Amino acid sequence: MRKDKDYHLTDPTWCAGCGNYGIFAAFKKAAAALDxxxxxxxxxxxxxxxxxxxxxxxxxxxxxxxxxxxxVASGIKLSNPSLSVVGISGDGDAYSIGLGHFIHSLRRNINITYVVADNRVYALTQGQTSPTSEMGYVSVSTPYGSKELNLNGLQLALASGASFIARGFSGNPTQLSSLIEKGMKHKGFALVEVLSPCVIHNKINTYQWFRKNIYNLDDDSNYDPGDKIKAWEKLSNEKKIPMGLIYVEKRPSYEDLVFGKRAEPIVSDDLSVDVPRLEKIMEKFK
Ligand SMILES: Cc1ncc(C[n+]2csc(CCOP(=O)(O)OP(=O)(O)O)c2C)c(N)n1
Known part of the structure; x- marks a missing residue:
């Protein structure tokens, strides 16, 4: 059996206290659990x-x-489905510039796991307001407070045909690693959003703030993650933030539908260009 440290290539250089450390720890633990x-x-x-x-x-x-x-993750997975593929984005990366890909990936249901580190700011570029920053949030890009409603990524995911939705917290790497592990075992697109404080730029949504505002659906034995309406209801309440496994649905992955029983990955096909054939096709359009 492999151990967490087998996946530790080098020490990270994130700021001290960054939520990404919790994600890194949880992900190594999940990889080890899955060997x-x-x-x-x-x-x-x-x-x-x-x-x-x-x-x-x-x-x-x-x-x-x-x-x-x-x-990129979709291309890798489709060319070689035997690989385990995990995508990692920030809230800006996933819910702003990458939003189109987010929605279509959910409905497409390719068998990859997608971890969205939500610190509610654009951290790398020095703390601008992001799609998940709350209305009124003050930053260098919204000095008078954001006038836009924040985006609820998990509700959007549910409406876009998600087959697996979970939410973890960087401050709870034990639960987070089990959610990532479940996501990686899930047959289809698994979304794991992580509430992950940026201790430098976001002085509102701190570890303490998240701890005060979250509750754990995994502790509620009456909660059924197969119930879409209930999941929608839970995700509608933004004052009390639900954590844990929120929604799971069993349906065929994109690869199941496209490749069926094909055993050989596309990557092993001969992809060299057949020039005479190509020239013949080109002739047709001259
Ligand atoms: C096409 C393009 N637009 C803008 C940028 C500048 N940029 C780099 S990172 C970033 C935002 C990062 O925020 P997020 O995705 O939430 O990640 P975080 O740094 O918070 O982990 C932006 C706007 C870029 N690199 N490329």
Missing amino acids: LEPEQLVIVTGIGCHGRLNNYFNSYGFHALHGRALP
Whole structure:
């Protein structure tokens, strides 16, 4: 059995107290629990502080463009479905510039896990207001307070056809690792949002603030994560933030539908260009 430290490539250089440390710890623990071979795991990150994670993790990694973690992760997974693919984005990366990819990935249901580190600011670029910053939030980009409603990423995910929705907290890496593990075991697109404080730029949504405002659905034995209406109801209440496994639905993944029983990954196909054939096609359009 592998251990957490087997996935620790190098010490992170995030700011002291950054929520990303909790995500890193939880993810290593989940990888160890699943006994993943580092060579079989690919972590695709967006641009932002969260995007450093693949540099610290002992696995394959791809630091994509801002908002483009999901297209790259989808391409990797579809060309070689035997790989475990995990995407990591910030709230800006996922819910702002990458929002189109977010919605379509959910309804497409490719078998990847997507961790969204929600610190409610654009941290790397020095703390601008993000889509999850609350109305009234004051930052360098909204000095008079944000006049926009904040976006509820998990409600949007549910409406977009999500088959797995969970929410964890950087301050609780034990629960978070079990959610990431469940997400990675899920057959289909698994969204794990993580409330993850930025201790430098966001002085409102601190560890203490989150602790005060969250409650754990995993502690409620009457809660059924298969009930979509209940999940919607829980996610509607933004004053009391639900944590844990929020929604799961069993349905075929995109790969199941497209590849069926095909055993060989696309990556092993001969993809060299057949020039005479290509020229013949081109002739038709001259
Ligand atoms: C196309 C493009 N637009 C803007 C930027 C500048 N930029 C870099 S990171 C970032 C926001 C990061 O916020 P988030 O995704 O929430 O990640 P965090 O740093 O909070 O982890 C922005 C706007 C960029 N790199 N590329």
